[in-house]
Amino acid sequence: MATRSSGRKAAAFASKDSAATAHGPAAAASNPAQRTPGGHRSELCRNVLRTAPDQAVLDLLAACAADTFARPDFGQQLVSIKKSFVERDYDAVFKTPAHLPIYAAQYTPGRALCYLDLIRTEPLLLRFLLRRQRLRTVCLGGGAGSEIVALAAARALLAERRAGDAPASGDASAAAPDGSAAAAADRLATLDLQPHPVPVPAAPPPRLTDLHVYDMGDWGDVLTRQAEVMRERWQFAAGAAAGELRFRFVEGDILDMAASAHGDLLRELARADLVTAMFVINELFVSRERTLALLKVLLEHMRPGALLLVVDSAGDFSHLQVGRRTFMVYTLLDSLRGWRQLVAHDAQWYRVPPGLRYPLEVQNMRYFVRLYQRERDEPPANVQ
Numbered sequence: 001m002a003t004r005s006s007g008r009k010a011a012a013f014a015s016k017d018s019a020a021t022a023h024g025p026a027a028a029a030s031n032p033a034q035r036t037p038g039g040h041r042s043e044l045c046r047n048v049l050r051t052a053p054d055q056a057v058l059d060l061l062a063a064c065a066a067d068t069f070a071r072p073d074f075g076q077q078l079v080s081i082k083k084s085f086v087e088r089d090y091d092a093v094f095k096t097p098a099h100l101p102i103y104a105a106q107y108t109p110g111r112a113l114c115y116l117d118l119i120r121t122e123p124l125l126l127r128f129l130l131r132r133q134r135l136r137t138v139c140l141g142g143g144a145g146s147e148i149v150a151l152a153a154a155r156a157l158l159a160e161r162r163a164g165d166a167p168a169s170g171d172a173s174a175a176a177p178d179g180s181a182a183a184a185a186d187r188l189a190t191l192d193l194q195p196h197p198v199p200v201p202a203a204p205p206p207r208l209t210d211l212h213v214y215d216m217g218d219w220g221d222v223l224t225r226q227a228e229v230m231r232e233r234w235q236f237a238a239g240a241a242a243g244e245l246r247f248r249f250v251e252g253d254i255l256d257m258a259a260s261a262h263g264d265l266l267r268e269l270a271r272a273d274l275v276t277a278m279f280v281i282n283e284l285f286v287s288r289e290r291t292l293a294l295l296k297v298l299l300e301h302m303r304p305g306a307l308l309l310v311v312d313s314a315g316d317f318s319h320l321q322v323g324r325r326t327f328m329v330y331t332l333l334d335s336l337r338g339w340r341q342l343v344a345h346d347a348q349w350y351r352v353p354p355g356l357r358y359p360l361e362v363q364n365m366r367y368f369v370r371l372y373q374r375e376r377d378e379p380p381a382n383v384q
């Protein structure tokens with residue numbers, strides 16, 4: 001379904017349980033779950049997500065990209081995309097619709113794995129995602145879907161863990177002290193002594209993962225496919241342990257939206273628990289003044305306590321030139337007022353674990369990460 005919003009294309013995809021079948025030889029070859037007949041498939045896929053989440057993410061993306069791998073111009077288009085990146089001609093990549101599925105097939109897998117790994121190993125982020133029955137996220141420049149897939153995978157995994165499943169072997173987060181800390185905190189919360197008679201606990205609100213994606217590229221088809229396959233394979237549905245996955249895509253330039261006080265963006269920023277800017281901040285800083293204006297809009301409209309997650313290249317792509325001086329883009333972010341810095345790593349590696357299968361080589365990544373909390377005017381809030 002596609003609707004128009006303030007002159008820009010907006011696609012809203014309500015949660016649905018209909019089976020979106022994966023197709024194509026690449027998917028069939030790399031996805032054992034697909035070979036399982038009918039009724040067992042969803043169950044098996046869910047178990048694969050729980051016991052081997054990284055492979056489940058890659059299988060999902062291989063299924064989504066099966067038609068793209070079959071395109072005769074795949075190699076040629078990929079060379080053209082890489083050349084544009086070297087020239088920092090981002091418009092040539094993201095404003096050419098034919099490039100988008102190819103970009104997603106090549107770059108989304110490594111990023112999605114990296115972001116999932118970041119969530120699993122960063123205690124604050126893990127706890128934040130674990131505790132929220134309803135999570136509202138705004139993904140700035142989230143077009144290729146990496147952060148959406150990682151967030152959905154994390155939410156589905158955490159829901160199962162929370163529902164009391166034994167931690168699965170082979171899942172790094174299960175054994176991580178961070179994960180245990182979050183689980184212990186949750187247990188403590190539920191073991192609080194109650195006055196007598198024990199009040200009947202209110203029914204928890206339905207579990208909901210609500211993702212609002214803003215991107216200038218025409219990513220609707222790529223994202224719709226990802227959302228469909230995630231819902232089916234990872235069993236997102238109202239009433240299911242993973243809960244509902246709601247996803248909405250708005251096509252447009254976020255710098256223009258910030259400059260024009262775009263109502264839809266401002267409303268979602270005000271409601272968001274988490275705003276992400278994953279591998280987009282460098283591109284934005286090509287227009288420095290307008291990006292500073294966007295950051296001001298985030299500060300003005302995000303609610304106190306909400307989180308802003310920024311991840312980008314730790315290499316020279318993140319260099320900002322001011323006069324004769326060069327510095328990393330996070331130095332500027334760190335200097336902004338109104339944000340409490342919760343996590344800061346200037347350069348860390350994500351290395352793809354051996355043994356994973358995907359039709360293309362999945363790249364390691366070296367990246368910086370910043371997690372900020374929108375401060376209150378009074379003393380800063382604790383992350384819950």
Ligand SMILES: C[S@@+](CC[C@H](N)C(=O)[O-])C[C@H]1O[C@@H](n2cnc3c(N)ncnc32)[C@H](O)[C@@H]1O
Pocket residue numbers: 090094107108111140141142143144145146147214215216217252253254255277278279280283284
């Ligand atoms: C390098 S890709 C990263 C995609 C995704 N966040 C990820 O981590 O895989 C950058 C994305 O930001 C989008 N983008 C860049 N500048 C933008 C702008 N001014 N407004 C909206 N989207 C923008 C591009 O269209 C592209 O989808």
